[in-house]
Amino acid sequence: MAQLWGGRFTKETDDLVYRFNQSLPFDRRFLEQDIRGSRAHAAMLAAAGIISAEEGEAIRKGLDGILSDVKSGALVPEGDWEDVHSFVEANLTERIGDAGKKLHTGRSRNDQVALDMRLYIRDELDGTSELLLELLKTILRVMEDNRDTFMPGFTHLQKAQPVTLAHHMGAYFEMFRRDTERLASIRGRMNVCPLGSGALAGTTYPLDRGMTAELLGFDRPCDNSMDGVSDRDYVLEFLSALSIVMVHLSRLSEEIIIWNANEYRFIELDDTYATGSSIMPQKKNPDIAELIRGKTGRVYGAMNALFTVMKGLPLAYNKDMQEDKELTFDAIDTVKGCVRLMTGMLSASSFNKERMEESARQGFSNATDAADYLVRKGVPFRDAHGIIGRLVLTCIERGVSLDDLPLPEYRKECAAFDEDIYEAISLKTCVERRLTKGAPGDMENELGACREWLRDFAGRVRP
Numbered sequence: 001m002a003q004l005w006g007g008r009f010t011k012e013t014d015d016l017v018y019r020f021n022q023s024l025p026f027d028r029r030f031l032e033q034d035i036r037g038s039r040a041h042a043a044m045l046a047a048a049g050i051i052s053a054e055e056g057e058a059i060r061k062g063l064d065g066i067l068s069d070v071k072s073g074a075l076v077p078e079g080d081w082e083d084v085h086s087f088v089e090a091n092l093t094e095r096i097g098d099a100g101k102k103l104h105t106g107r108s109r110n111d112q113v114a115l116d117m118r119l120y121i122r123d124e125l126d127g128t129s130e131l132l133l134e135l136l137k138t139i140l141r142v143m144e145d146n147r148d149t150f151m152p153g154f155t156h157l158q159k160a161q162p163v164t165l166a167h168h169m170g171a172y173f174e175m176f177r178r179d180t181e182r183l184a185s186i187r188g189r190m191n192v193c194p195l196g197s198g199a200l201a202g203t204t205y206p207l208d209r210g211m212t213a214e215l216l217g218f219d220r221p222c223d224n225s226m227d228g229v230s231d232r233d234y235v236l237e238f239l240s241a242l243s244i245v246m247v248h249l250s251r252l253s254e255e256i257i258i259w260n261a262n263e264y265r266f267i268e269l270d271d272t273y274a275t276g277s278s279i280m281p282q283k284k285n286p287d288i289a290e291l292i293r294g295k296t297g298r299v300y301g302a303m304n305a306l307f308t309v310m311k312g313l314p315l316a317y318n319k320d321m322q323e324d325k326e327l328t329f330d331a332i333d334t335v336k337g338c339v340r341l342m343t344g345m346l347s348a349s350s351f352n353k354e355r356m357e358e359s360a361r362q363g364f365s366n367a368t369d370a371a372d373y374l375v376r377k378g379v380p381f382r383d384a385h386g387i388i389g390r391l392v393l394t395c396i397e398r399g400v401s402l403d404d405l406p407l408p409e410y411r412k413e414c415a416a417f418d419e420d421i422y423e424a425i426s427l428k429t430c431v432e433r434r435l436t437k438g439a440p441g442d443m444e445n446e447l448g449a450c451r452e453w454l455r456d457f458a459g460r461v462r463p
């Protein structure tokens with residue numbers, strides 16, 4: 001057992017209690033952030049004259065030594081230490097002597113862990129945004145390559161109206177664009193520094209909280225020290241945003257699974273992103289898409305768990321909050337992995353344009369356009385709807401599509417039909433006529449807007 005406290009105790013902690021309480025096995029994940037925070041705290045202590053300049057410098061060098069040793073593998077953050085904070089402080093004191101014992105002046109592990117978690121989440125939030133930007137670029141590429149790939153658009157998983165693959169994928173572009181913007185807005189709200197909140201009520205030392213906030217890239221120090229140590233809203237927001245990313249990934253996965261089904265064959269998964277069966281030699285399974293869909297549950301689970309942990313906590317710090325870590329780390333790893341895999345799977349897959357177009361031709365996805373044709377000839381829409389409905393029935397009886405139904409059959413239902421009906425209900429016309437903003441015929445404008453957003457957003461996050 002190795003801990004930073006014990007003066008007022010007369011007995012050793014029970015071994016099981018010690019293990020139950022210990023967080024080093026998982027909070028060592030933010031050792032780098034812990035050191036960054038301690039460097040800033042020490043620099044501020046020296047600048048404010050709370051420790052000497054020499055002590056400040058010794059602490060800085062010691063902390064840098066710990067970080068480079070951990071990176072090289074010479075030092076492994078494990079063993080009996082209660083948490084990463086104790087591990088770093090003890091190791092520092094071993095290296096530089098008494099100056100190491102001064103690092104914790106005016107600080108508590110409560111504001112220290114609040115800072116570490118915030119720095120860590122901020123880094124991971126940026127990392128997740130970068131991965132989402134890669135996914136968005138890939139989706140844009142698929143859109144650009146498939147401007148003329150006609151396919152049925154579905155409602156109720158029934159063929160509804162013809163669209164293009166570019167338009168269909170454009171909907172996913174919007175979803176992941178909102179995810180990226182959501183992360184950016186969380187970042188803006190969370191970028192306040194809790195360091196200097198102390199255990200809960202600040203300190204009597206003349207800390208310069210503005211200095212540490214600035215050194216660590218925060219917009220400002222937090223306004224209330226009790227909130228500073230107990231706020232985990234940003235973790236809840238991050239887990240909520242990650243859950244929404246997973247909703248989107250899972251919906252896209254579901255479509256890939258359907259498109260890969262024998263009956264559809266819209267997509268050909270690359271061999272590198274598919275799996276086989278141990279017994280059925282013919283199988284090429286979409287396991288990756290299924291796993292992404294399945295892993296969505298764990299991310300919602302993490303979000304639900306933390307909401308439940310937080311809901312009854314009185315102010316200020318409570319040890320329950322240590323539970324924010326493992327589940328958040330797991331959610332982050334899961335989401336980043338899934339975004340990467342979706343990007344790879346989409347780039348490596350090919351789309352079966354002929355099958356998609358053929359599918360759009362069958363199933364009367366141009367029936368609305370046939371009705372609109374009659375409207376243009378002066379027939380009221382409700383009547384046109386009935387006429388085309390009866391013609392669809394005729395087609396079903398004969399096993400043909402509207403494109404193949406002879407003109408006399410059309411005329412039997414309504415004299416307004418002419419030879420130009422065939423051109424009016426061709427897939428190309430159906431798509432190109434839909435010029436409303438955001439519709440499949442408006443694709444060039446949509447593509448331009450997507451490209452522009454990517455350029456501007458990437459510029460904003462990496463100035």
Ligand code: ARG
Binds near residue numbers: 027110317319321323
């Ligand atoms: N491991 C703790 C956590 O994750 C660090 C803070 C401990 N503070 C305390 N007063 N016990 O929350």
